[in-house]
Amino acid sequence: MTNSPEAVSQRPEQMAAPALALRSIRKSYGDHVAVNDVSLELASGEVLAIIGPSGSGKSSLLRCINLLERPESGVLEVFGKPIPLDRDVPAKDLALLRRNVGMVFQSFNLFPHLTVLRNITLPQERVLKRNPEKAAQRARELLERVGLADKGDSYPGKLSGGQQQRVAIARALAMDPQILLFDEPTSALDPELGLEVLAVMRGLAEAGTTMAVVTHEIHFAAEVADRMIVMADGRIIEQGPPETVLDSPTSARTQRFLRAVRGR
Template sequence: MNQTQTTEAAAREPLLTMHQVRKAFGSNQVLQGIDLEIYPGEVVCLLGPSGSGKSTVLRCINQLETIDSGSINFKDEYIGVRPKNGRWFDLTERQKARQRREIGMVFQKFNLFPHMTVLENIMEAPVKVKGITPDAARQTARDLLERVGMAAFGDRYPVQLSGGQQQRVAIARALAMDPELMLFDEPTSALDPELVGEVLDVMRELAKSGRTMMVVTHEIGFAREVADRIIFMADGTIVEEGPAASVVGSPQMERTQQFLSAVIH
């Protein structure tokens, strides 16, 4: 196998694999055996009604929730657990934190530290978690702020920013760890309508740059534009998945058709 073939084969290996993942909250079975693969450089959008399990998928990947059964494999390593002698053992908090370094997450709420400036918010994790020098972290933070259109706001505090500006800072903060995978959990749902576009513009640029992304969103037009693949979920299951144009343009499953007819005007 030559170098080109080796590279192509590696590119076909999934970055993330979920196998029969189940998760319940009390008697509510939120995920009912999810099977999913995400490939390097792929942008995948998760669509579906509220309560379908989309956000729970992301929270399980980032170990904010513990799965009840099944497995999640990221870069050939099981998330949250390790096998030994035919049994599974939970990772320590330190080991979980190491895995989280390579997975960035942007939430509905911005979760910025209110007592820190924009620049300090972005520098915090690279310095404290990765041990990067403050000078190097500051330069990276400035570069990222420029990338998300916030170069002039480094010395501001979160309270001095609009919701859209805070979300762009939150994206820069996640990127500061240079993660292999970016998770976006309805990043525009808490924003006023006129601020949604500025955040989606940043995400469009990330998608064009080849960043591997999983995005839970209700922005159907955005999903159709940037996603390589759309996954439609309902009642804790994957109902339909495929290329964005196919799933949005000509959905095959009745449940998908019902959802899209209700949200596309």
């Protein structure tokens, strides 16, 4: 799904106004610097894959984007609007940020005592102030989209891991986010169930959803992403089209990482 030069030239507005812009983001935990001077942009409709060894700062970077973790320094802009990092963000603005920048985690984080349908309608009613009828209609549309139209009355504990993750994706989509962040969405699943989730994500990419995906699924990233970055030791050490990064990496650290991945 890598953009051709022609496709890029047809979307100049994306280059002028990125959906997401990070400038010199830094996040540390005590003496450990998890994200070290990271800058990147994400265009509307772009799919960005983030790969790298464990502990490289990939998940911390995603959590900094929607302020689940507060960076110590740097600049964060969402659709051209700066998000202050030097002071507390008002609760209203923080809720708006997380509505516009949805996130799907490794764990599904579903409410076990609520039905699948209610897991998806409750956030809509609380955050978007949708009435129950419209929230339920949107939930059913999304359950059909992720292949779970018959599971609305089920409880999460009765679903497979792959099904639960697809419900979590439907819940995120129900908030109508402009950007979706995925943090290793298949890492807790066996390969067969992971394929169910990857199929849904592939459909989102084909529909033009703006996505940043931390993943260990290298083949999926190569197929779906427009651009790929490699992180190590809290920094971006390589980036470019997936075929370039995977087939002709210039960094010795990237070469070592890819050898390890392919040697499993």
